[in-house]
Amino acid sequence: MTTAVRLPDQFSPGAAAANAATPTCCCCCCCCAISSVGAAVHIPEALHQDTKELERPRSLLVLPAALYPLLVVVLPFVTLGEVFDLHWGWWVGGFGVALGWAVASGVIARSRRPGMSAIRLLGWAFLWCVEPFVVLPLLGPLAEATHISVIAVIYVGGASAFGYRLFRHYRGKR
Numbered sequence: 001m002t003t004a005v006r007l008p009d010q011f012s013p014g015a016a017a018a019n020a021a022t023p024t025c026c027c028c029c030c031c032c033a034i035s036s037v038g039a040a041v042h043i044p045e046a047l048h049q050d051t052k053e054l055e056r057p058r059s060l061l062v063l064p065a066a067l068y069p070l071l072v073v074v075l076p077f078v079t080l081g082e083v084f085d086l087h088w089g090w091w092v093g094g095f096g097v098a099l100g101w102a103v104a105s106g107v108i109a110r111s112r113r114p115g116m117s118a119i120r121l122l123g124w125a126f127l128w129c130v131e132p133f134v135v136l137p138l139l140g141p142l143a144e145a146t147h148i149s150v151i152a153v154i155y156v157g158g159a160s161a162f163g164y165r166l167f168r169h170y171r172g173k174r
Helices: 015-020 033-051 059-078 088-108 116-145 148-172
Strands: none
Touching (some): 033 116, 088 116, 116 148
16 A cells, blocks of 8 residues: 655745645646736736827836736746745835836826826735635636646636737727
């Protein structure tokens, strides 16, 4: 009789390095994908909508507004989980820089509502925190009945479809 091997979870000290080498899946990595993909489309596009009536459009200010939400989704995969070992101050500092850029880009672009990008970013952060409590109870039972990779494909597909739908919605207004 063989005994089951207990793999460390993402909350154990040093577990990020151990999990990177194991074929396990962590729901926390992609659990906030829908809000992050949506924010990466919505925040810069809404800033573009705020500034499109200017004499000279400021398109280069719009792109960095999408970086923080995308980094939150991409970094765990790019660093193979090492990003979870970072001190929480880096995450708070990164969010502070993103908020500062959101306000600064609105001011530089002479938006009528320069603080709206910061409000959108705060809204995204709220949704990012709430999303796991909505998604996990819905997809958890499915994950037990099937393989976790099936749920991951469904979830990432849903996040991509949501981002594409937001993108098409804003492109239709132009």
